[in-house]
Amino acid sequence: MTKAKDVQVGSVGLNTRVFRSRTWDRLKFEVEYGLSRGTTANSFIIEGDKIALIDPPGESFTDIFLSALDQRIPLNKIDYVILGHVNPNRCNTINKLLKQAPHITFITSNTGAKSLQTIFNNTYPETIAENILNIISVKSDYELDLGKEHLLEFITTPNPRYPDQLLTFDNNSKIFYTDKLFSAHVCGDQILDEGWKIYQEDRRYYFDCVIAPYGTQIVKAIEKIQQKNAYIYATSHGPLVRYGLTELTGLYSQWLENQQNQSLNVALIYASAYGNTAILANAIARGITKAGVRIESINAEFANSEEIKTAIQQCDGFIFGSPTLGGHAPTQIQSALGIALANADTNKLAGVFGSFGWSGEAIDLLESKFKDGGYRFGFDTIRVKFKPTEEILKTCEEAGTDFAQALKKRKKALKPKESADNSLSARTEQALGRIIGSLCVVTTKRHDLKGAMVASWVSQATFNPPGFTVAVAKERAIESLLPIGSKFVLNILEEGKHIELMKYFLKPFAPGEDRFANIESQEAENGCPILSSALAYIECEVSKRLECGDHWVVYAIAKNGKLLSDTGVTAVHYRKSGTHY
Template structure:
């Protein structure tokens, strides 16, 4: 292990570890990273993993995030003279793995870059200098000598369109970049103890892999043809060695369940153009919260037949506007034509700009869909600047609105599904009336809540049940802070009526409401009876809700003699 920054600072450290014969992992540990966009909270930081394989020839698999530039390059040059590296294998070109490709090429311009065709095309725009290249696809092999024969496996859309896996036949290590990974920063190289990893593994799958469940199943089928896989060397988090069959089995089970979902939304974007992929991911995650399957498709590389088939089975379509000029304009415009030809009136649709300044106009395409008869699930999302937390929240909420629209009939059916006596009995469980408020940077949210209870005395803690498809759920991950506003009996109707409204995606929940900031930055409602400032400590998944346990840091009552408003229901199978 090489610790290049004091670990006590919990900032950036580097670790090297031998994996097998002639094989070394270089793990960049990012202790402080707490979020990948607003919907993806990182409770335990993350790592960016890179690998060095030495045979008669030497291969480096992936690099690191640019924030590790000096640490990584110092470590790499301490392990090997860069001029001895023959191949740089690019699993995919997302910046957290390819951020130092240009730096490595400057150290050794003669390195041959190995990657999928799409990856090489992306790199040309990234490094802006000529380089030797070797294009590979599934089944291609690269012999490094001394038994290290590398076989490549195409795995598009996991989670970028240019992803490839690399399998070393000598060590039986499969290098998978994002797939099978997790955002979990720990000095342990491997998955010895699953317990602390399980929730991060599932969250990572849900956010990055779940929207491409069919692609996951296709990749699992391809790697199933490889000899025994002893280790999965992931791009993020601990490497998998002790629980490989179990972890692969979870991917298979989750993906099969997603692929069988009755309702699917196709989200089309243009990889490596402006913010298209980032915005598409935010919308896709919002959709997936409603238990609707999502398929992410890159307009640049998708085959016309693939697009046509997916559109024909999808209940909803989301399209990020591609560039109207440049080398990709012809292929993306053809893809849009294919979508229009396959779309039908029973579908819902949503459009968003990519924010590249050269986007195709949303409105002609919107008019075409309206002529066909599609229902607009959310107003076009127009991006005029670099996306902020508020922008990503808007996308996230737009996706959730689309998913809720598509599942509205199912939700109504579920409301009527319980036995009448049981339904009435369950409804006799009463609760108070509260409003949860939260703020992160320029993004804010609020929710009327009733399923709230004190959960501990030392420390003082409360539990709140939050439906998975609520917008505020993204503000209530471990480490997040919020305010629980207690409503007053006899004086709660105006606030309850306001926060029960269905807000459009990105709308200001607090317009016209008097608030003042809590110490933790979240809004306190001036007309609340009392408030509690809280920090999320843990979450437990309960089918359609999360049980969020939070520590109470401080609080105040504005009217000591008043009582809390109480919510009495007639039935128990909906709010």
């Protein structure tokens, strides 16, 4: 039974409370919500001589949040609203709050102030007519004394996705309000991260989806955070970070360094009128980063021409995304297009995507210009009408992975062939290749999304409970469908009957293509496909995941299984080298 939304309130410091607007359902069809663990939207109240509200939630929680807040602090007593970032969704709550407290002063970054004024002018003109917004615009570091030893310091940390991002540090309580940084979309009762390691995969997933594409800017933000002796990271989503603060900060630095040190680099340049194109961009970026390729996401609306030129010149491939406004691409995209055509070598891989309402001329323009310019495409152009669905986001993620793999293949093809030798590494590779494993096909289904992959790195791991491990390459499309708690079927192939199945599932699939269109299968009790010609199958649930280099090692518990052939023998895979399957 689905739980209703609610607001959990707790004390996190002197005169400081958190209001956690919670839902156990997936809130949005955006890639960072892909683990479907629900989410919390964390807001904070600091009561000094003046009262400050930090980060009111979006419209999904507007009414229950304002009701919970008003029961503890009369809304007309709030003096300041501090915004880590501004978006139309959050402004719905702000507009209703202003009806009760028109005197409120907003504190946001300079870019956020412009966005706030624009959103209210366009969406809530009646509020503007009744009240002029009182805004303190923070261009650089700024301080606010609330009294009772609450001195707040504001730090601007812009990035292409959140160009208005503003962090807040309370010098008294040592609470750092980190907005999106260190967040995770997970819903539960814990206010602080007690048993913090259980959230590590959720935080890593959020990092890969939201943070990694903006590594250059995030590195600078982390440096600013580390200069303060913070006691708690008060995040926008998920449990607040207290017990794992030092470890998580170190992991962020490690993940950022790994991302920045990748040898291949993609420039993702986009603009987004209503947020839909940005959602597609995030999904494509996720696919690229999971394949081990660095990405530099650039919002053309906030980047200057020199930034775009440098990114185009230094990248190995580039991808453009655009909405269609009045039958045209936004001016910023047209300018960026001209920069790309003038500065990008034609041997660089290209890609195009975009969303539209009634027509898609901007997407057609980008595609035709790059084709006419002689560029090769890393995936088929993606055209999305209105809001993207979960299936579309999965297609975008797979397109990003295909793009990254195409770059890797080209790099490998250009690399000089190494002559065979008898070195230590060569001998080790040969020996490692002699480790054999059963040939299997992992199949899974989540909602309307299906996935499959050939797996030969499979091994029983435990007797009680009955469990085994399977290695899944990070760039596999199925990887994002196998979080902890997910279900899948391990189909064990039969010697002499495995060749056709293996060839079929090893072939390249187009992004979003149905893996089971021409395969005889039936549905298991856990809802995942069973291959009818398999030797045996095991219905499984993912219990743990361990990140190991370029693979995830997934530990699964066997819940049910059946031998489909009494006389068959398990097909095994023999390799000559440990450097490839």
